[in-house]
Amino acid sequence: MADATDILVISAHPQMELSRVNRQLHEAASSAERAQVRDLYALYPDYLIDVATEQAALAAAQLVVWLHPIHWYHMPPLMKLWIDEVFTYGWAYGPGGTALQGKDLWLVASTGGPEDSYHPSGYNRYPFDAFLPPYEQTATLCGMRFLPPMVLHGAHRASTAELKTQADTLRERLASYPDWPELEGLEPCLACEVPPSARPPSVAPLPLEAA
Numbered sequence: 351m352a353d354a355t356d357i358l359v360i361s362a363h364p365q366m367e368l369s370r371v372n373r374q375l376h377e378a379a380s381s382a383e384r385a386q387v388r389d390l391y392a393l394y395p396d397y398l399i400d401v402a403t404e405q406a407a408l409a410a411a412q413l414v415v416w417l418h419p420i421h422w423y424h425m426p427p428l429m430k431l432w433i434d435e436v437f438t439y440g441w442a443y444g445p446g447g448t449a450l451q452g453k454d455l456w457l458v459a460s461t462g463g464p465e466d467s468y469h470p471s472g473y474n475r476y477p478f479d480a481f482l483p484p485y486e487q488t489a490t491l492c493g494m495r496f497l498p499p500m501v502l503h504g505a506h507r508a509s510t511a512e513l514k515t516q517a518d519t520l521r522e523r524l525a526s527y528p529d530w531p532e533l534e535g536l537e538p539c540l541a542c543e544v545p546p547s548a549r550p551p552s553v554a555p556l557p558l559e560a561a
């Protein structure tokens with residue numbers, strides 16, 4: 351039997367009130383008994399992130415879900431700031447930074463571009479997977495397994511039935527984690543140790559050259 355809330359969903363949409371896709375997924379996740387859902391734009395409209403609270407929520411989770419629309423081939427800005435401030439050196443990575451080791455990270459995202467636009471002959475030119483290495487390596491550096499993402503492409507044209515299917519799949523996945531067929535045989539996370547020599551104990555800013 352899984353712990354009461356062993357899943358943490360970090361949900362980030364700059365205009366959730368206008369969302370077709372992520373709002374439904376957010377609501378589906380919120381209905382999952384095992385999940386704590388944190389809506390970053392609602393919690394931090396001033397962008398002042400409570401790092402200690404976010405780290406405590408992460409520490410308690412086994413599965414971390416990042417739920418957001420793809421903006422400029424990446425994540426919305428508050429989600430990026432959340433990583434910058436919460437995944438700190440000595441906590442998330444680097445010497446002594448073991449807080450996230452052994453956890454799973456799952457990206458649940460949507461794109462405006464249809465699937466065939468993410469192709470050498472399409473207007474997004476690259477397969478969607480080509481935009482994922484920064485996500486995957488962020489997870490790996492912190493000792494987390496990066497699970498196969500769930501992406502809804504062509505969000506603007508997705509039918510009500512497709513949106514419902516996506517929400518139902520998310521609900522089912524959150525209920526059945528970690529018993530997902532695609533996790534069978536998934537490699538364990540690679541070890542990416544940052545040597546202490548990579549960062550001297552205190553780095554004073556270099557004096558500016560006199561003009």
Ligand SMILES: Cc1cc2nc3c(=O)[nH]c(=O)nc-3n(C[C@H](O)[C@H](O)[C@H](O)COP(=O)(O)O)c2cc1C
Binds near residue numbers: 363422423462463
């Ligand atoms: C600022 C901005 C940037 C976007 N960048 C991309 C992009 O790089 N690739 C893409 O396929 N769609 C892009 N889109 C479309 C969004 O991904 C799409 O509107 C979203 O997935 C729909 O989800 P929602 O209904 O929850 O808002 C962008 C949208 C906005 C507002």
